[in-house]
Amino acid sequence: MTDKKHKLLEVKGLTMDFGGLRAVDSVSLTVHEGEIAALIGPNGAGKTTFFNCVTGIYTPTSGDILLHPKGLATRRLNGLKPNKVTEMGLARTFQNIRLFSGMTVLENVMIGRHCRTYSGIFRSIIRNRSVREEEQEIVETSYRLLEKVGLEKFVNEFARNLPYGAQRRLEIARALATDPLLLLLDEPAAGMNPYETSELDQLICRISEEEQIAILLIEHDMKLVMKISNPIFVMEYGKKIAQGSPLEIRDNPKVIEAYLGEEVDA
Numbered sequence: 001m002t003d004k005k006h007k008l009l010e011v012k013g014l015t016m017d018f019g020g021l022r023a024v025d026s027v028s029l030t031v032h033e034g035e036i037a038a039l040i041g042p043n044g045a046g047k048t049t050f051f052n053c054v055t056g057i058y059t060p061t062s063g064d065i066l067l068h069p070k071g072l073a074t075r076r077l078n079g080l081k082p083n084k085v086t087e088m089g090l091a092r093t094f095q096n097i098r099l100f101s102g103m104t105v106l107e108n109v110m111i112g113r114h115c116r117t118y119s120g121i122f123r124s125i126i127r128n129r130s131v132r133e134e135e136q137e138i139v140e141t142s143y144r145l146l147e148k149v150g151l152e153k154f155v156n157e158f159a160r161n162l163p164y165g166a167q168r169r170l171e172i173a174r175a176l177a178t179d180p181l182l183l184l185l186d187e188p189a190a191g192m193n194p195y196e197t198s199e200l201d202q203l204i205c206r207i208s209e210e211e212q213i214a215i216l217l218i219e220h221d222m223k224l225v226m227k228i229s230n231p232i233f234v235m236e237y238g239k240k241i242a243q244g245s246p247l248e249i250r251d252n253p254k255v256i257e258a259y260l261g262e263e264v265d266a
């Protein structure tokens with residue numbers, strides 16, 4: 001069935017060595033348009049390193065990272081700086097929240113939006129009409145995204161004053177402000193209570209549908225993963241050991257073995 005879908009992200013044979021440690025070992029996976037995919041695996045399996053390679057934080061030792069925007073030429077992301085990867089259409093959030101804590105909620109989202117604007121410093125000083133219109137667009141888009149993630153009542157609050165779950169949603173709004181084709185979420189439910197997690201799974205599904213964005217998430221909360229993602233990719237010791245639907249993954253003996261001894265929060 002997935003064969004008919006448009007391939008958006010195609011990662012082939014991705015390998016990342018840190019000295020003698022092979023953290024990611026020849027991992028290939030494809031995320032198609034419209035999918036909510038998940039990357040799971042025990043602690044230390046290499047999931048975050050995989051994200052860091054795809055988003056330009058690390059230059060992979062070998063392999064290919066290709067983005068195929070529909071109707072446009074394929075973009076090879078290997079070795080690009082993180083801001084370039086964002087411009088190409090990949091946005092991400094981090095396992096440890098990275099917000100500008102002393103800036104307001106609205107300003108945090110506006111910063112994300114700036115990668116899609118054209119006013120350089122010179123034009124900003126002159127502040128002609130097109131610059132003012134662009135600024136207006138940034139504010140309006142940022143506000144709309146804050147409404148989408150349910151934070152509109154906090155626009156003028158400092159980011160550091162938000163409850164933890166709300167900070168995670170703010171990171172998602174900031175990533176969305178870059179107009180991504182694919183959104184990578186690194187443990188979006190970490191530290192959330194069950195109520196916040198159930199709000200989060202609805203939010204992720206809404207973003208995927210309404211914004212037409214594909215999503216790849218790393219998550220340890222199996223209930224969340226099984227409920228919203230398909231396909232699921234499983235890593236262990238740097239290698240991809242399985243991929244499939246939630247049912248296929250749940251019954252896969254290799255996956256069950258990989259998780260033996262791990263606490264799974266399902």
Ligand SMILES: Nc1ncnc2c1ncn2[C@@H]1O[C@H](COP(=O)(O)OP(=O)(O)OP(=O)(O)O)[C@@H](O)[C@H]1O
Pocket residue numbers: 018021023041042043044045046047048049050
């Ligand atoms: N910058 C680095 N330098 C050296 N080793 C690293 C570096 N980053 C990660 N590693 C190692 O690579 C392996 C994979 O780590 P990674 O953080 O990618 O795993 P993970 O699957 O995301 O784990 P978790 O679920 O606990 O976040 C681990 O052994 C880790 O210690």
